[in-house]
């Protein structure tokens with residue numbers, strides 16, 4: 329693998345400058361440029377930094393429901409009445425056993441997601457000892473998505489071995505009040521800054537299709553660039569039962585590809601992930617997204633079922649790309665057969681919503 333790609337996969341922060349200005353980014357979203365021109369332009373940095381590799385991510389939901397926040401897009405929000413199953417934070421041993429199964433199935437990274445405003449000090453202590461055990465005993469890289477945090481908590485989690493923290497910006501500052509009233513955009517930025525300062529890599533992205541303007545989308549992309557976010561999941565809003573988004577946008581597959589291309593050109597060396605909603609919103613253009621994005625979720629999202637891994641691997645193979653697997657030193661390599669190959673797929677740890 330060329331050195332630049334190895335460096336890119338090991339970095340904790342994005343460092344390459346944007347390849348487009350805000351006005352050029354805006355023009356990508358309207359139909360003045362042909363879709364194929366847009367995809368071709370965005371495929372250049374995609375190939376430069378990630379070659380033909382596609383990273384597959386699987387989530388593990390370790391705490392569901394019981395949330396006092398009112399994020400309008402979320403099935404777990406207060407008063408959502410979505411009928412999802414609620415459960416408290418799993419025990420440290422339960423989480424460790426799930427990480428062990430993931431490791432045995434070939435996973436390189438273990439992503440834990442909790443519902444709620446943010447973890448208490450007691451929860452941070454418990455999460456820290458779990459993270460330490462998983463990273464030291466299993467050698468897995470650990471990602472966590474646990475809501476709002478201050479600097480002290482960020483440092484504790486970093487010292488425990490946390491590799492990456494997910495906290496999505498979701499939308500632009502001016503649109504934030506339309507999607508949530510119980511916390512602010514500034515709260516989110518403070519959490520991301522605390523993690524950045526603690527030296528934890530940032531995973532932060534957007535949920536598109538919540539009534540935002542094209543200008544809002546461009547603003548989010550440049551804010552993520554400013555925060556040097558290394559991993560950017562782009563979610564396409566799924567109208568879950570009980571959601572409170574007033575004006576969900578009408579996303580077309582073509583517009584979804586334009587959005588992914590715009591995020592790639594603003595954040596050329598960041599991982600751009602096709603996240604929740606790809607099946608319903610990109611539909612028959614899902615494989616085209618791989619030419620500008622280099623990562624995706626498989627097997628399901630927080631409270632919504634997604635494509636299974638076998639279908640996802642087939643799409644990657646059919647499109648001429650390769651599934652990527654991360655070695656123990658943190659550099660991304662291909663192995664034959666890769667962990668998600670048909671030979672290994674029957675053993676793969678499946679994401680469960682218990």
Ligand code: SF4
Pocket residue numbers: 395396397398399402403404405406442443444445475
């Ligand atoms: S996104 Fe997180 S904080 Fe917001 S309602 Fe859902 S679980 Fe709660």
